[in-house]
Amino acid sequence: VASKATVRIPTSSILPLLPPLLRPHILASRYHAAKSSELVIQADDSRKQTENVNSAFRRLHELITDAGRQAVPGETSPEQTKRVAELQKADAARRRKMKEFQSKKKAARRGGGRDD
Structure with a gap:
């Protein structure tokens, strides 16, 4: 059988x-x-x-x-989570700095040429 x-x-x-x-x-x-x-x-x-x-x-x-x-990927390690947070923070700081630079450049164009 x-x-x-x-x-x-x-x-x-x-x-x-x-x-x-x-x-x-x-x-x-x-x-x-x-x-x-x-x-x-x-x-x-x-x-x-x-x-x-x-x-x-x-x-x-x-x-x-x-x-x-x-x-399915596994859990993210604490080191990787910390690294990603630092990269996001650095990117936000770089973006903010660039925005301030552009703002100052525009402000200089607006009021920089008229000293009477």
Whole structure:
């Protein structure tokens, strides 16, 4: 008696359920059969078919969670957050300085030529 379990899921039915960010990772996985446009997951770990079916669905779950880990960036480190804040502060100071310079230039044009 064959206890191997094969789960076939058409990509047209599973991809709409997933966020667009995960789709390329799913299509690039080793479980994707390009010719049939399906995800084919097989399991023959156990002698019981029900356990093999559960194992196949567990692999599908792992595939989706791994795709999520790869696609979604992790938390920002405190050092990176501090660096970004400093860069934003420096940019704001540079912008403010440039605005003051332009303001002084315009003011000089307005009132600088008339000394009676």
